[in-house]
Amino acid sequence: MWGAAAEPADSYYQVRPECTDVAKTRFKIKPGKTLSVRKWQAAFLQDGTLDIGKTLRRIRRGGIHPSIRGEVWEFLLGCYDPSSTFDEREQIRQRRRKQYASWKEECKKMFPVIGSGSFITAPVVTENGQPNLDPLVLQELDFGTNSSGSVFFKKLTSRGPLDKKVIQWLLSLHQIGLDVNRTDRSLEFYEKKENLSKLWDILSVYAWIDQDVGYCQGMSDLCSPMIVLLEDEADSFFCFERLMRRLRGNFRSTGRSVGVEAQLTHLSSITQIIDPKLHQHLDKLGGGDYLFAIRMLMVQFRREFSFCDSLYLWEMMWALEYDPDLFHVYEAHQCGSEKVEVSNGKPKSMSQCGKYERQNMRNGGKSAEGPLPISVFLVASVLKDKSSKLMTEARGLDDVVKILNDMSGNLDAKKTCSGAIKIHKKYLRKAKK
Numbered sequence: 001m002w003g004a005a006a007e008p009a010d011s012y013y014q015v016r017p018e019c020t021d022v023a024k025t026r027f028k029i030k031p032g033k034t035l036s037v038r039k040w041q042a043a044f045l046q047d048g049t050l051d052i053g054k055t056l057r058r059i060r061r062g063g064i065h066p067s068i069r070g071e072v073w074e075f076l077l078g079c080y081d082p083s084s085t086f087d088e089r090e091q092i093r094q095r096r097r098k099q100y101a102s103w104k105e106e107c108k109k110m111f112p113v114i115g116s117g118s119f120i121t122a123p124v125v126t127e128n129g130q131p132n133l134d135p136l137v138l139q140e141l142d143f144g145t146n147s148s149g150s151v152f153f154k155k156l157t158s159r160g161p162l163d164k165k166v167i168q169w170l171l172s173l174h175q176i177g178l179d180v181n182r183t184d185r186s187l188e189f190y191e192k193k194e195n196l197s198k199l200w201d202i203l204s205v206y207a208w209i210d211q212d213v214g215y216c217q218g219m220s221d222l223c224s225p226m227i228v229l230l231e232d233e234a235d236s237f238f239c240f241e242r243l244m245r246r247l248r249g250n251f252r253s254t255g256r257s258v259g260v261e262a263q264l265t266h267l268s269s270i271t272q273i274i275d276p277k278l279h280q281h282l283d284k285l286g287g288g289d290y291l292f293a294i295r296m297l298m299v300q301f302r303r304e305f306s307f308c309d310s311l312y313l314w315e316m317m318w319a320l321e322y323d324p325d326l327f328h329v330y331e332a333h334q335c336g337s338e339k340v341e342v343s344n345g346k347p348k349s350m351s352q353c354g355k356y357e358r359q360n361m362r363n364g365g366k367s368a369e370g371p372l373p374i375s376v377f378l379v380a381s382v383l384k385d386k387s388s389k390l391m392t393e394a395r396g397l398d399d400v401v402k403i404l405n406d407m408s409g410n411l412d413a414k415k416t417c418s419g420a421i422k423i424h425k426k427y428l429r430k431a432k433k
Contacts, residue, residue, distance in 0.1 A: 006030045009308050012066035013228065019186040023409025025308035033062030040068050048086030050075060052324065053351040059319040060355070063312045070229035070239075076318040077242040078326030082352070093235070100234035103205050110166060111173065111204075112152065113141065117193070119200035121177040125170045129162040169208050172215040176203045179220040184307060189228055199227050202237045206244070216251040219244075221299040225311055245330055246373065250298055260297050263376050264290040270380045273430050274423050278387045287397050292404065293379050300375060304382070304408050313378075313413040320417065321374050322354035355421060363428040374420055377427070381419030382411065 006028035015022050035058040043051045052075065064072050074080055080089050108114040111124070120140045123132050131153040141152050156162070162170075180200045189195055203223055207215035222243055226236040250260040267290050271279040282288060295303060300317075302310050323329075325348060350358055360371050383390070386403060394400045 009066055013308050014188040015186050016188050016191065022186045023306040023309075025306045025312075026412060027063060027309050027312040029065055030062045033058075035059055035062070035064045035068070035072065037065060037068055040065075040072065048084065048089065050082035052082035052322070053349075056319045056322055056352075056354055059315055064315050066308075069311065069315070070226075070235075073226075073229065073239060073315065073318075074235070076315060076322060077239055078245075078330050079238055079242055081327035082324065084327075096238050097232070097234040100205070100237050103209055104201065107205050107208050111170065113173075114201055114204055117197050119177045119180060119197050120174050121181060123171060123174045125156075125162070125167060127167070127171065129167040129170075131157065165211055168214065169211070172207050173204055175217070176200055176207065176215050176220070179203075179217055183220040184224045184228075187228070187307065195227060198233055198236070199224060202227070202233065202240060205237065206241065210244070210248065213244075213248050213251050218298045219251070221302040222247065225307075225314075229311075242330060247300070260294055263297055263373070264293065266372055267293060267376050267379055270376065270423065270427050271383060273427055274380060275384055275387055278383065278391060281391055281394070282400065285394060285397055285400060287400055292397060292400050293383075296379050296382070297375055301378065304404075304411055305413060306409055309409075309411075309413050313416065316413065316417045317374050317378070318354075320354040320356040320421065322352075323357050324348060324352040356424060359421075359424060359428065374417075374424070377420035377424045378416055380423050381416050382407070384419060384423065385416075 008025070009027050009029055010025050035055065039058060040055070043055050045051075055072070055075075059072075059076075075082055080092065084092075104115055113120055118140075120137075122134060122137045122140060124137055124141070125132055133153070177200055180196050180203070183199065184190055190199075199220065203215055203219060206219075206223075223236075223240045226239040226243075230236045230239060248259075250263070252259040268279065268288065271282070271290075279288070282290070300310070301313055304310075305313055348361070350361065353361065356374050357371075382404075386407065389403055390400060394403060
């Protein structure tokens with residue numbers, strides 16, 4: 001076992017043969033380090049309670065074996081409480097599947113392409129709620145509803161003017177379809193239209209239940225891995241919904257700003273502390289607002305790493321950030337809300353927390369909005385790693401963007417996470433002074 005060779009993980013996420021420019025994954029399944037099926041099963045007691053502390057340490061050492069990645073993610077994202085039993089989790093799973101089926105049926109009644117195995121890429125209504133009778137729209141509706149598109153529009157408008165919320169939702173459906181067509185299309189998994197339509201269905205249902213944020217570009221990149229890893233659509237939905245609890249603030253926008261701008265401000269402060277010369281250089285080039293880093297934060301490095309490596313990075317991030325109260329925090333608030341601090345009434349055990357969370361608990365590393373996500377420190381780690389190149393080669397913002405784009409597929413996920421932890425520790429120490 002210990003002497004066995006590391007196994008490449010690309011075979012678990014097959015790439016279409018014609019996609020020759022896709023970055024190879026650096027992640028390898030390492031016996032004795034990667035969380036294996038055997039180690040995962042051994043982490044459960046007889047009643048089903050999970051030793052989460054031991055699991056987190058194993059994930060940090062070598063990631064998760066692709067064959068169990070989906071079920072482990074359900075714990076990392078707070079879908080289940082590690083202290084729950086097998087029976088308790090099954091009850092929660094069945095309740096959620098019924099809830100998702102109910103939401104999906106509600107959406108299907110408004111727009112019958114939902115759940116049909118098809119999806120749309122053209123807007124079905126105008127901004128004032130009038131039917132869009134473009135031939136492409138009618139063709140997509142004919143295929144998706146198994147009836148005439150004109151019949152659908154008659155039903156849609158027969159009850160009078162559409163509610164504003166319904167119009168906004170209907171207007172988002174074609175954008176979701178366009179993004180679905182572009183998401184992870186190098187994977188053989190998405191050669192099957194049923195998988196594309198599943199991604200479209202989940203994002204469409206989410207846009208309806210979270211009307212405050214709705215759908216924004218980038219969400220398909222965050223949802224896609226859930227579809228790949230979990231067979232049941234409802235289970236995929238709730239993993240995505242839990243991830244959005246962490247990230248939805250990034251997508252919320254007002255007339256003047258986007259939610260992620262607060263994290264960019266923190267990134268600026270962190271860089272000033274850990275690498276003041278780099279910050280001065282970026283500021284001189286007109287990049288002091290760090291908008292060039294917005295994509296990394298919005299889609300959590302999906303474009304900077306190969307598909308498999310981005311999954312490896314995510315699970316290490318979540319293991320480092322893990323808070324045993326997550327499940328209770330999320331259960332206390334309905335879907336479409338953000339993470340807020342809620343206690344389950346029991347003292348939090350340090351041994352059940354991720355390393356990043358423990359650092360925050362010891363040092364009080366929280367801003368007025370709550371603890372900074374580790375992703376901000378990951379961006380700082382990437383910038384620190386590329387500091388010399390940025391200082392010597394960047395003569396304008398275009399150069400900064402090019403240098404950061406050129407690193408796509410060439411980053412080491414584990415090294416980036418280790419760098420983030422070191423920067424976080426240094427930042428907490430210096431911020432206290």
